[in-house]
Amino acid sequence: MDKHEDVRFERTDVPTSRVLIGAFAVVAGLWISTALLYVYFAFLNHHRAVTSPPPLPSAIHGHALPPQPRLQPSPPLDMQSLLVRENFVLNHYSWVDKSKGIVAIPLRRAMQIVAQRGIPPQKLPPDIVLSKPQAGTRLTGFEGKVEPEPR
Numbered sequence: 001m002d003k004h005e006d007v008r009f010e011r012t013d014v015p016t017s018r019v020l021i022g023a024f025a026v027v028a029g030l031w032i033s034t035a036l037l038y039v040y041f042a043f044l045n046h047h048r049a050v051t052s053p054p055p056l057p058s059a060i061h062g063h064a065l066p067p068q069p070r071l072q073p074s075p076p077l078d079m080q081s082l083l084v085r086e087n088f089v090l091n092h093y094s095w096v097d098k099s100k101g102i103v104a105i106p107l108r109r110a111m112q113i114v115a116q117r118g119i120p121p122q123k124l125p126p127d128i129v130l131s132k133p134q135a136g137t138r139l140t141g142f143e144g145k146v147e148p149e150p151r
Contacts, residue, residue: 089104090106090107091106091107091108092106093105093106
C-alpha cells in the first residue's frame with residue numbers, strides 16, 4: 001500500500017451522543033412550537049367567540065339564498081336552451097313589431113334576398129363632413145400648440 005502524505009482524513013467518528021442530543025433538541029423544539037401554536041389558536045378562537053357579533057338570523061334558521069347574481073345550477077342545460085332559442089330566431093319567421101308590420105325572416109332567406117337584390121345605397125346625413133384619405137389624421141386639438149419631438 002502506498003502512503004500519501006498530502007491526503008488527510010478524520011481520525012475519529014462523529015460522537016453518537018451529540019447526534020442523539022441534536023435530534024432530541026429538534027424533536028423537542030417541534031413539540032414545543034406545536035404546543036405553543038395550539039394554545040395561541042385556542043386563545044384566538046375564544047377571543048373571536050367573545051368579540052364577534054351575534055350570528056345573522058338566516059344563519060340560525062337555515063340557508064338563505066345568496067344575493068343575485070348566483071351561479072348557474074346547470075350550465076350545460078342553460079347553454080342548450082340558449083342554442084335552441086338562437087336557432088329558432090335564425091331559422092324561423094316571427095313578428096318583431098306586428099303593429100308596424102316588421103317581420104324577422106330566417107337568415108338563409110335574408111342572405112338570398114341580399115344576394116339577388118344587392119344592398120341599396122344609403123343616403124348620407126346632410127351635416128357629414130368627408131375628407132380625402134390623403135388629408136392626414138384626425139384633428140387632435142393640439143395643432144399649432146405643441147412642437148413635434150425631434151427624431
